[in-house]
Amino acid sequence: MVLETALLVGLLFGIAIYLLLQTSFVRILFGIVLLSNAVNLFLLGMSGSPDGKAPPITSGEKIPLVDPLPQALILTAIVIGFGITAYFVVLLYRLFLDQKTTNAAEMFHDREGDK
């Protein structure tokens, strides 16, 4: 279970970094969405293998529970990530309306626009 998660996290990181290195702002956006999901999955892996452990909500039984803290962290991170993604999409739309392009190379083409 841990190995599969690790492989998936590695795959997601790879795709995310590939997308982040593109010039299209839309792809960078997708890259960041993937990156935050990869990190959330990585955090989930921190609670170790869930085999033979009970979910942390059960009561009374004397069996080892899954560590609930990473799940609480992920929950917070998902909420923050959702808000930021929403903002990011709106910013991208605004940029598209202003500049008629979502390509970084075209958008930053004019050198006097360095300001």
Place this chain on the structure above:
Amino acid sequence: MNTVILPFFLPLLTATLLLLLPPGKPRRWLAAFSAFAQLVVAIAFVVACSGGERWVLGVGAWMPPLGIALVIDLLAAIMLFLSSAMAFGCILFGYAELPSKLDHPLRLPLWQFLVAGINLSFITGDLFNLFVAFEIMLISSYALLTLEANDRDIKHAYPYLAINLVGSALFLLTTGVVYSIFGTLNYAEISQRAAAMPGDSNVTLVALLLFFVFAIKAGVFPFYYWLPNSYPTLATPLGAFFAGMLTKVGVYVLLRMFGTVLPHDLHGVHNLMAWLAGATMIFGVLGAISRPFIRGILSWHILSQIGYMVLAIGLFTPFAIAACILYIIHHIIVKGTLFLIGGAASYRLKSGDDLKNMGGLFRAEPLLAACFLLQAFSLGGVPPLSGFWGKYIIFVEGMKAGEYVLVGAAVLAGIMTLFSMLKIWNGAFWPALPVNAPVQRQPNYRLMLAIIGVYTALSIAIALGSGEVLKLSITAAETALDQAGYIEAVLGLQGKGAGY
């Protein structure tokens, strides 16, 4: 004591209340009053911690290591003072800039959220809580960066956003790694457990990850490119506040992590920090020389100054850490003032801040010119102004450590800083005004000048009282480096009730 939460709670409460009030005058009064109250609270904490005391609160009566601990020591209190002093002055500067009808309704509430995030990252004693504090701060800064930006400049928000999001993802990842290695996120407990595993390469891994995360936030070479293009798009008072505070939060966290949390014998990581800091100084100042407009020059200078601070942390002697704190105190005030002066100058000439179109300010506004000269020389490190003392101690500590190349780079960066400041002087202040250039005074120009004057006076006071400020910095450094005392204060809370 419960008062420990005030530096976070006051701006948060103010932000919420501001949203309920009608825009315009009422919001302005509330924001100014609250900023003043925050300043008073911060000064009270500096006084209360000046002997090296720590104020600890287990939030919601959850005792550390279980809940979130908030800790204010002298270093945190000094940072709180600087952030609230900058916020107060810059908010007032914003009032002088525009009539209250033209205020963007969201600027003041978002600014208070920003201050709340900054203050929380100073006082928190928990790594995940630090992540949340950074997110509060960054989300407000994203919004402020695009709130009043024009169609041409708004694109610079995108790289800022993208690189900070990657930084945040890396931060979250680091939190996960720390939790899996140490089994805790509480600073005191991490410190305790890291000390119990000497020579373990996992500790070095965590140190490297933490360094890279906060190097991105602080703008250390090679992670700085997002900064100098995005800051000039901000309105003057916001630009001054961002320039003064935001990257310094990164430097503060580096101080906290390497001083208080991680073991002190990570020489390899410290060396890496010092060399990257040297590169930051040189590249930052070269960028500054190449820019043709005031706020561009100043933004690049932030990087070069960050280099000095990180170099001081990299040298990692108690005296160098004290010099770093002294340098932060000087830098935040001087850099903020210079941004405000640049803004005031461009309002005065109605020309924007492109140096080609400026001139004549020395004759027209001698007071502004005097403030600029003082602060510019201070930034360059001319003795006996406030920038000199921090630099001097960093040079001495660098020589003692045998890092002659780095000290040489620091001296070179200092000289080039003066050169680029002369560029502003020769462009905006000294030459005659271009013919037919429109000149006007803002209606509230006097208030602007008064705020700039107060900050300049503050930086002169630091220079004149540098002995006292240095003593304060040394106490702050000693408290921050005293890991045993920190662990005792936080984890010993259990026996002492809700807080002390």
